[in-house]
Amino acid sequence: MISVCFPAKNEGKFIERNVKVARRTPNVMEVIVIDGGSTDNTIKKALKAGAHIVYQSDLKYPGKGIAMRDGVYYARGSIVVFLDADIKNLDSSMILSLTKPIVNGEADFVKGAFGRKAGRVTELVAKPLLRMFYPELTSFSQPLSGEIAGLKSIFLSVSFEEDWGVDVGLLIDLYRKGFKIVEIDIGFKDHDMKPLYLLTDMAYDVAKAILTRAMMDGKIDKISYDKYIKAIPEEIGEFK
Amino acid sequence: MRYIVVGGGHISQFILRTIASSDRKAVITIIERSQEKATVTAKQFNAEPLWGDLENPKILEKANISICDLFIASTEIDALNIRLCEAAKRVYGVPFVIGVVNNPLNSEIIKKAGADIVLDPIGLALRILELKVKRYGCISILKEDECGFNFSILKFKDSTSIVKNENIKIILIRNGKPAEDDVVARGDLLLAIGSGKEFNEAVKKMLKE
Structure with missing residues (x-):
């Protein structure tokens, strides 16, 4: 049986419709909205549509992974x-x-690819870094896609990045563990795209998630990693 | 009493301290994902460590949950605490179940799932903040659905008569000291303890809501 989860924060515009669509899909036993501290009518609308609500354990932003x-x-x-x-x-x-x-038993984890141009962070950050450190994963057209499905048991076997790095982190971790992964075309996805200036943090989180795993796999030495990745926030904090 | 504490993080440390110092005969089992964390924490509190997949009911059975008196779910993941409380209460019938919420918004959900008491550290801290910043009204320090009775502090903008009934006990605080009077004045505090509909009605009446 299938559980459909919508991580959401201030998504009152489409949540009711999306919960209803998910609920009437065959074999879907429940729809869960995990709220990240909405201040609009997301909760009200999700409840009205029949979703179960649970709130993010930690309301930090970005907290998609949480x-x-x-x-x-x-x-x-x-x-x-x-x-x-x-x-x-x-x-x-x-x-x-x-x-x-x-x-059908053909995959443990499925990445959804959709019919629009892959995002800017995907093309300019995720794909180049994957090509450098995990060339086996370059065949994925949209490694940052948020439309995914997997066996609950495999999700429980890995740690989730808390921030925007979660999607690429899951892809690499599940690949490293040897689970069967496929990418499936799920058609055209119509949604609003973030303005460029809001993508810096996302790009940073994605880069960090890939480079952290590259370091753990011995592809980057730990000293450089500590110097350039872990040290960045502190250096900004100590700006002189 | 027999206790099971799931989670070996920050809040669990204080829960374990409280149990160990309040019940000298406590038989405690600590369940954690990491073997190291479970072992080190258990050693501190003379408890039995268990480790593994916290989602798997087998680990609860290994901890003898069927003879447990008090079960506490205090991991950093609220959703997991909710499911653990649900299993402890509904599947294994543990007499007393306590659920920790890291996000106060999950209090109601964990209560409905089966927690007899909700430990909500942030929610409690916010009530104390409310007491400091709210100029008048009712500040609910302990709630009936959390611990079986209400403990509220009332602040007034106008003088009003104190309402008395069988379900509410009141202490008047004037200038920082307990005082005797049937009427509260601006700046007074009322500490109200009680339960049920009558409690809520008395509070509303005094606040003229």
């Missing part, structure tokens, strides 16, 4: 699907496409 981790622990289904809450054109076929390879 929300996803909490969603895995809250879910009762053996398959857990994560979808972005701001999709304007979600339909049941997206959920069914994501879960089909798992139901």
Whole structure:
């Protein structure tokens, strides 16, 4: 059975519709909205549509990874699907496409790829770094996609990055553990894109998630990692 | 009493200290994901360590949850604490279940899942902050659904008569000291303890809500 999770913060615009779509998808046993501290009507609308609500254990922003981790622990289904809450054109076929390879035993983890240009952080940060350190994963057209599905048991076997690094972190960690991963085309995804100036933190988190794993795998030496990655926030804090 | 504490983090450390110092005959089992953390923490409190997948009910059974008197879910993940409280209460029928919430917004959810008492450190701290900054109104320090009775502090903008009934006990604080009067004045504090509908009605009446 399938649990569908929507990490959400101030997504009142589309959450009701998306929860309803997910609920009427075959084999979906529950829809969970993990709220990251919404101040709009997200909760009210999600409840109205029949979602279960749980709040992020830690309301820090960005906390997408915290929300996803909490969603895995809250879910009762053996398959857990994560979808972005701001999709304007979600339909049941997206959920069914994501879960089909798992139901058929062809995959443990499915990444959804969608019919729009991959994002700027994907093209300019994730893909170049993956090409350098994990060339085996360059075949994924959208490694940062938030539309994913997996067996609950495999999600419980890895640690979640708390921030925007969660999606690429999961991809690398599940790959390193030898789980079967496939990328599936889930059609056209209509959603708002962030303005460029809001992408710096996201790009940083994605780069950090990849470089941290590269360091753990011995592809970057720890001294350089400590100097250039871990030290950055402190250096900014000590700006003179 | 037999205790099971799930989670070996910051809050659990204080929970374990409290149990160990309040119940000298306590039989405590600590369940943690990491073997090292479980072992080190258990040693501190003369407890039995268990480690493994906290999602797996087998670990609760290994901890003899069926004869546990008090179960505490205090991991850093609220969703996990909710599911643990649910299992302890609904599946294993533990007589007393305590759930920790790291986010106060999860209090109601964990209560509904099966926690008899919710430990909500941030929520409690916020009530104390409210007491400091709220000029008048009711500040609920302990709530009936958390511990079986209400303990509220009332601040007034106007003088009003103290309402008395069987379900509310009141202490008037004037200039920082307990005082005797049937009427509160601006600046007075009322400490109100009680339960039930009558308690809430008395509070509303005094606050003229």
